[in-house]
Amino acid sequence: MPAPRAALLLIAALAGLLSPAHAQRFDPTEAAILALRQAVTFSESGSQHPRLVALRSLRDPSLRPLFEGLLQAEAAPLRLDGFLGMAELDPEGASASRLRALGDPAFRTVVITECLGLNLLKPAAIREILAWTDTGAYDRSLLVAELNRLGEPWEPEMLGDASSSNTAEVAGLAAMLMLERKDEAPWQAFLSKVKGLLDQDRVLLLRQLGDAARHYRLAAACEPLLAATAGSGSIDRVAAIAAALKWRPEAGRAAVLELARSDRSLRNLMQCGLLMLAADDAVQAEDFEILRAEGGLPAAMADAGAALRTPGTDAGPALAVLLESANAAASEWAVRQAERLEPAAREALLLRTLDRLQTLERPSMHDKLLAALAVQQLIPLNPAALSERVRGAQGQSDVSEAILAAMCDLGTPESAAFARMIRGKLPQKGESMALVTIARTSEGLGAVELRELGRVGGGGGRVDEPIQMQAAWLFLKHSKSAEKALPRLAPR
Numbered sequence: 274m275p276a277p278r279a280a281l282l283l284i285a286a287l288a289g290l291l292s293p294a295h296a297q298r299f300d301p302t303e304a305a306i307l308a309l310r311q312a313v314t315f316s317e318s319g320s321q322h323p324r325l326v327a328l329r330s331l332r333d334p335s336l337r338p339l340f341e342g343l344l345q346a347e348a349a350p351l352r353l354d355g356f357l358g359m360a361e362l363d364p365e366g367a368s369a370s371r372l373r374a375l376g377d378p379a380f381r382t383v384v385i386t387e388c389l390g391l392n393l394l395k396p397a398a399i400r401e402i403l404a405w406t407d408t409g410a411y412d413r414s415l416l417v418a419e420l421n422r423l424g425e426p427w428e429p430e431m432l433g434d435a436s437s438s439n440t441a442e443v444a445g446l447a448a449m450l451m452l453e454r455k456d457e458a459p460w461q462a463f464l465s466k467v468k469g470l471l472d473q474d475r476v477l478l479l480r481q482l483g484d485a486a487r488h489y490r491l492a493a494a495c496e497p498l499l500a501a502t503a504g505s506g507s508i509d510r511v512a513a514i515a516a517a518l519k520w521r522p523e524a525g526r527a528a529v530l531e532l533a534r535s536d537r538s539l540r541n542l543m544q545c546g547l548l549m550l551a552a553d554d555a556v557q558a559e560d561f562e563i564l565r566a567e568g569g570l571p572a573a574m575a576d577a578g579a580a581l582r583t584p585g586t587d588a589g590p591a592l593a594v595l596l597e598s599a600n601a602a603a604s605e606w607a608v609r610q611a612e613r614l615e616p617a618a619r620e621a622l623l624l625r626t627l628d629r630l631q632t633l634e635r636p637s638m639h640d641k642l643l644a645a646l647a648v649q650q651l652i653p654l655n656p657a658a659l660s661e662r663v664r665g666a667q668g669q670s671d672v673s674e675a676i677l678a679a680m681c682d683l684g685t686p687e688s689a690a691f692a693r694m695i696r697g698k699l700p701q702k703g704e705s706m707a708l709v710t711i712a713r714t715s716e717g718l719g720a721v722e723l724r725e726l727g728r729v730g731g732g733g734g735r736v737d738e739p740i741q742m743q744a745a746w747l748f749l750k751h752s753k754s755a756e757k758a759l760p761r762l763a764p765r
Contacts, residue, residue, distance in 0.1 A: 296515075297323060301727025302438055302754050305745035306761050312742055313339070314765045315348035325354040327739030328746060330684070331713060334362055335750055338759050344371075346764035356384055357391065366393040369401035378407055385412055389419055396425045410435040413426055414446045419488040421453060441466065445482045445584055449494035467501070476509045483512025494522035495632055499528055506536055512547055513587035522555035529556070533563045542567055547575035547602050558582040570598055581613060596626055601639050608646050620655055623647040623704045627662070630671040641675055648679035653687045656694060663695050663703070677706045681740060689714040703736030705744070712747040 312324035325343075328336060352375065360367040367388045375381050385402070388394045394402075399416045402408055408416075415437045420427040435447035436459035444466070460765060467475055479502055486494045498513040514532065517525030528551070533545040546564050547555045562576035573594045580588035588610070595607035611622045621632025626647035628635050637680035651659055663673045680688045688762075692707040699707065705725075712718060712726055720740065730745030749755040 279334040286620040296576050299728075299731065301724070301731055301748060302752065302758065304731025305727065305748050306494065306758050308741060308745040309749075309758075309762055310765070313343065313346075313351070313762050314685070315346065315351050318436075319350065319371060322350060322354065323739055324742045325351075325358070328740045329354065329358045329361055331743055331746065332361060332631045332684075333746070333750070334548060335755055336746065337362055339762055342759075342762065343764050344374075346763070349383075350729050351764050353384060353387065354378075357387060357393070361389060361391070364396070366395045367398055369398040372398075372402065374407070378409065382412055385415065388414055394419060396420060396423060399425075400749065408433075410438045410447070411440065411443050414450070416447060417450055418485065418491070421450065422489045424490075429456070436463070436615050441470075442480050442481055445478065446485055446489075447707075449482060449491045449497075452489060452493040452497065455493075460494075464501065476505065476507050479509035480507075481514045484507060484515050487512070487516035487519050491516070494549050495521040496524055497552050499524060501758065506532065506541060511544060511548065515551070516550065518555045522552075525552065526555050526560065530560060530563060537567065539567065539569065539571070541572070542571040543600065544604075546571050546578070547606070550574055550603070550606055556582075557630065570600060570603065573598060574603060577610075580716060582611065587615070587618055588624050589614055592622055593625060596622070596643070597629070604639075604643060605646070611647070611650060616654075620651070620658075623651050623654075624658060627651070627659075627672055627675060630675060633671075636671050641671065642680075644675035645679040645682070648676050649683055652683060652685075652691050654686075659691065660695050673703070677703055681706050681710050684710065684713045686714050702735040705729045705736045706740060707738055708734075709736070709744045709747065711749060713743070715751075723748070726751065 276465050309328075312321055312328060315321060328339070340355045340358035340362070343351045343358070346352050346355065356367070356371065358374070359371065367384075370442075372381060372384060375384060376512070385394070399420055403416055404411060410433060413431065413433050417427050417431050417435075429451060432447050432450060435443055436451060438444045438447065441463075444459075448463040451459045467478065470478065479498065482494075483498055483502075485491070485496060494514070495517040499517055500511045502510040510532065514525055514528045517528060519525070529545055529548050533542060536542075542564055549561060549564070550630045556578070560580045560581040563577040564571040565723075566572075574592070577588060577591040577595050580586045580591045592607040592610055592614075595603045598604055608623070608626050611619045611626075616620060624647070627644045630640060630644050633640055648659065659676050663676050680691055690709050692710040696704060696707045696711075706731065708722060708726055711722070718726065726744055728734060728746040730741060732741060734741065734744065736744070746755070749758050
């Protein structure tokens with residue numbers, strides 16, 4: 274019995290959809306543009322931000338027109354990413370004139386804070402902003418503090434009336450800055466106000482100021498902070514000691530040793546141990562004996578700290594013990610100290626950090642972070658050892674995933690060379706990640722590589738979305754399609 278005409282037409286239509294001719298209609302340029310439009314489309318959920326961060330991390334000058342376009346967006350979050358993207362591409366950092374053009378002072382404050390966190394404000398731009406009459410007390414205190422951190426000259430007049438601000442954090446930071454100019458009056462006035470705060474509010478405030486003193490190199494504020502937190506064993510005291518260990522070593526050393534003597538609880542000794550480990554030359558090898566008597570993690574901290582400060586001692590075994598500890602701060606510190614070891618010991622510790630993922634039934638995000646930190650050091654040191662681990666697991670283990678993620682994140686010539694080394698025997702996701710890494714630093718791609726990059730940018734590489742965003746842009750760039758695509762990438 275003949276099939277009805279409608280059924281025949283449906284069969285023909287399906288056959289057309291499944292035919293090789295239709296499969297070849299995939300347009301990688303169109304797919305890349307559609308993917309990138311997600312990055313320039315504002316969403317209340319903020320989903321566009323990680324996409325734009327991925328593009329910003331390319332540090333690609335050809336993205337400048339896209340970021341310039343974002344500055345015209347109605348949505349403030351898009352304008353923020355556009356401004357930061359432009360600043361990250363400019364050797365001079367954030368432009369004061371471009372900041373001025375943003376208009377709204379409240380939004381400018383958000384941008385200034387972000388730029389300071391990313392070290393994007395240079396002294397010339399800071400001075401220009403401080404010359405504006407509408408620069409508020411909050412901005413002034415941060416900008417002058419940044420000049421101090423950079424070792425640049427500044428005048429008290431730049432602070433305006435910040436030291437009398439009703440915002441305690443602003444008044445406190447301004448008062449600490451005035452201590453650098455040997456003017457104690459604002460600090461004494463600030464302490465009078467602090468006395469009226471609830472205990473928990475005072476602790477949080479002094480903790481913030483201690484962190485600020487350490488970050489902004491406010492050496493003259495260290496002893497006053499130690500005095501203000503005397504008798505406290507809470508986070509405010511810890512922050513004050515950390516600042517003093519950095520900028521007033523003798524005072525900080527005395528304070529941390531006294532804190533360790535006064536409270537022998539495990540929690541306090543661990544906190545003192547972390548302070549001492551991070552103190553570099555402010556703490557001597559023999560000082561760590563104060564931790565050792567209680568055993569456990571404090572003793573392990575003592576072993577590592579003393580070994581690193583004792584010439585001729587291999588600190589690798591002691592760092593390995595901290596690496597295996599359950600304390601996140603101690604284990605991360607141990608991995609970061611690997612660069613202070615002799616080459617063979619350094620490689621051994623880093624490889625151990627990576628390989629331990631295989632021994633953990635459910636590695637935590639912190640375990641994976643430690644592995645990624647290790648890989649970033651190993652790629653230029655021993656790429657062959659990493660290649661063996663990726664290929665041996667066919668790119669499907671926690672170890673190989675950590676290697677591939679760190680490789681992509683680096684975006685350096687060394688990581689691109691490593692990517693070429695491992696390509697060819699990986700699962701699809703790994704092959705895609707390696708190709709994107711290569712495309713970031715390569716001047717040109719072959720026809721096969723370009724076609725594959727277009728597929729990844731269009732969503733066919735099984736990579737995480739940030740890497741897809743990078744692939745989409747890199748495809749447009751390498752295929753000479755970026756200029757024509759930019760008008761379609763205006764913010765929405």
